[in-house]
Amino acid sequence: MSWGLAIWASALALAAAALAVTRDSVVHALLLLLAALVALGVAFFALASPFAGAIQLLIYAGAVVAVFVFVIMTVEAGPEARARERALLAGAWRWPAVVAVAALVPMLIGLGGAEEGTPGGVGAAELGLLMFGEWAVATELVSLLLIAGLIGVRALSRKGRDGE
Amino acid sequence: MSAAITLILSVWLIAALLVAAGVFTWVERRGLGFLQERLGPNRVGPFGFFQWIADTVKLLFKADEVPPGGDALTFRLAPALAATPVLVGFAVVAFAPGWTISALDIGVIFILAMLALTVYAMVLGAWASRNRYAMLGGLRAAAQMLSYEAFFGLSLMGVVMLAGSMNLGQIVAAQEGLWFVVQQPLGAALFTIAGIAAAHRLPFDLQESEQDLVAGFMTEYSGMGFALFFLGEYLAILLVSALAVTLFFGGWLGPFLPAPVWFGLKVGALALAFVWIRAVLPRPRYDQLVAFAWKWALPLALVNLLATGAVVVLGGAA
Numbered sequence: 001m002s003w004g005l006a007i008w009a010s011a012l013a014l015a016a017a018a019l020a021v022t023r024d025s026v027v028h029a030l031l032l033l034l035a036a037l038v039a040l041g042v043a044f045f046a047l048a049s050p051f052a053g054a055i056q057l058l059i060y061a062g063a064v065v066a067v068f069v070f071v072i073m074t075v076e077a078g079p080e081a082r083a084r085e086r087a088l089l090a091g092a093w094r095w096p097a098v099v100a101v102a103a104l105v106p107m108l109i110g111l112g113g114a115e116e117g118t119p120g121g122v123g124a125a126e127l128g129l130l131m132f133g134e135w136a137v138a139t140e141l142v143s144l145l146l147i148a149g150l151i152g153v154r155a156l157s158r159k160g161r162d163g164e
Numbered sequence: 165m166s167a168a169i170t171l172i173l174s175v176w177l178i179a180a181l182l183v184a185a186g187v188f189t190w191v192e193r194r195g196l197g198f199l200q201e202r203l204g205p206n207r208v209g210p211f212g213f214f215q216w217i218a219d220t221v222k223l224l225f226k227a228d229e230v231p232p233g234g235d236a237l238t239f240r241l242a243p244a245l246a247a248t249p250v251l252v253g254f255a256v257v258a259f260a261p262g263w264t265i266s267a268l269d270i271g272v273i274f275i276l277a278m279l280a281l282t283v284y285a286m287v288l289g290a291w292a293s294r295n296r297y298a299m300l301g302g303l304r305a306a307a308q309m310l311s312y313e314a315f316f317g318l319s320l321m322g323v324v325m326l327a328g329s330m331n332l333g334q335i336v337a338a339q340e341g342l343w344f345v346v347q348q349p350l351g352a353a354l355f356t357i358a359g360i361a362a363a364h365r366l367p368f369d370l371q372e373s374e375q376d377l378v379a380g381f382m383t384e385y386s387g388m389g390f391a392l393f394f395l396g397e398y399l400a401i402l403l404v405s406a407l408a409v410t411l412f413f414g415g416w417l418g419p420f421l422p423a424p425v426w427f428g429l430k431v432g433a434l435a436l437a438f439v440w441i442r443a444v445l446p447r448p449r450y451d452q453l454v455a456f457a458w459k460w461a462l463p464l465a466l467v468n469l470l471a472t473g474a475v476v477v478l479g480g481a482a
Contacts, residue, residue: 031238054273069306124269
C-alpha cells in the first residue's frame with residue numbers, strides 16, 4: 001500500500017474530471033473522463049484493493065466509456081451546433097454544481113473524522129460471499145435494472161426493424 | 165522485491181518484449197510466405213532475419229503527418245494507447261516459478277482489463293483521422309470489443325474455478341499432472357476465438373479489414389504512429405498466447421528443459437498458430453461475428469461455467 005501514490009492518483013483523477021466537464025470537444029472530454037477513471041483504478045491499486053482497481057479498469061474504463069465513445073463519435077457536432085447548444089445550456093451548470101458541492105462538503109468533513117485504519121482490501125472471494133450471501137436481495141434488485149435495460153434495447157431495435 | 169529491482173526488471177522485460185515483437189514481424193512475414201507458397205522477405209541478412217530492423221529504421225524516418233481537419237492531440241495520443249496497456253499487462257505474467265514482476269492475486273482480470281483498454285487506440289485514432297473508412301473501422305472496433313469481451317472473461321472463469329485462484333502462478337501450479345485444456349475444452353475453444361479478436365487479428369480484424377476499408381482505423385497513419393499500432397498488435401498476440409499457455413497448457417511445466425524455456429516454447433508455438441490461422445481462414449462478415457459472439461459464444465460460456473461450477477461443488481475438487 002502506498003499513500004503517496006494513492007493521493008497523487010486521486011489528485012490526477014480530480015484534475016482530469018474537472019477538465020472533462022469544462023472541455024469544448026466532447027471527445028476530448030471523454031478522453032479526460034477515461035484518464036480520470038484509470039487514475040481512480042490506480043488509486044485503488046495503491047490502497048491495496050487490486051480487485052476493485054482491476055474491475056474499475058475493466059468495466060468503467062474498458063467497457064462503459066467505450067460505449068460512450070461509440071455514440072459520441074457518430075454525433076460529432078459542428079461549430080453551429082455547438083453554439084446553439086451553448087446558448088441552450090447557458091447557466092445550466094449552476095444547479096448540478098450546487099448539488100456536487102452539497103455532496104462534497106459532508107464527504108470531506110466525514111473524511112476528516114474518519115478513523116485511521118488500514119484498508120485491508122476486499123478479495124474476490126469475500127466480495128462474492130458478501131454479494132450472494134448477506135446482500136443477495138440487493139444484488140438481485142440491481143440485476144432487475146439490467147433486465148429493464150435489455151428489454152429496452154430489444155424494444156428499440158424491434159422498432160427499427162419494422163421499417164425494413 | 166525492492167522498488168529499484170522491480171524497475172530494472174520492468175525495463176529489461178519491456179526491452180525484451182519490443183525485440184520479440186520486432187522479430188515476430190519477420191516470423192509472420194516469412195511464415196505467411198511459406199504458407200502461401202512464396203518466399204517472403206529473404207534479402208536483408210541470413211534468411212532475411214534483419215528485415216525487421218530495416219523496417220523499424222524506415223518507419224522511424226518516415227514523415228508522421230496529421231491529416232487535414234484531424235484532431236492533432238488525439239491523433240498522436242491514440243497509437244501510444246495501442247502498445248502501452250499491453251506492455252503493462254505483461255507485468256503479471258508468470259514466466260517461471262517466481263519469475264514475475266508482480267504476483268497480483270487477480271492477475272487474470274488485470275490482463276483482461278489491459279487488453280480491453282487497447283480499444284481506445286483504434287476508436288480515438290479513427291475519430292481523430294477524420295476519414296470515413298477510419299470511422300467505420302473505429303465503430304466496428306468498439307462494437308466488436310463489447311461483443312467478445314463478455315465471453316472472453318467468462319470462458320476462462322472455468323479454469324479460475326478449478327484452480328481456485330486468479331493468480332497466474334497458482335493457476336500454473338494447479339496444472340501439475342493435468343493441463344486444464346483437457347478439463348476445459350469448451351472454455352479453451354471459446355478463449356481462443358475471443359483471444360484472436362482481442363489481439364485484433366485475422367479472421368477477426370474487421371476494424372482494419374483492408375479489402376473493404378482500405379486499412380480501417382489506421383488508414384491515415386504512417387511512420388511511427390503506424391508502427392505503434394502494429395507493435396500493439398504483435399505484443400497483444402504474445403500476451404494472449406502467454407495467457408493461453410498459463411491457463412490451458414500448463415505454463416512453465418514440462419519435462420527435462422528448464423521452466424522458462426518451456427514457457428517460451430509454448431508461447432512461440434501458439435504465436436505461430438496465430439500466423440497459421442491468419443493464413444488459412446477467411447474473414448467472416450461483421451454482423452456474423454457480432455451475432456456469433458452474443459447468440460452462441462456467450463451462452464456456451466455460461467453453460468460451461470455452470471457445468472464447471474456443478475462439478476467443483478459436487479465433486480469437491482479444487
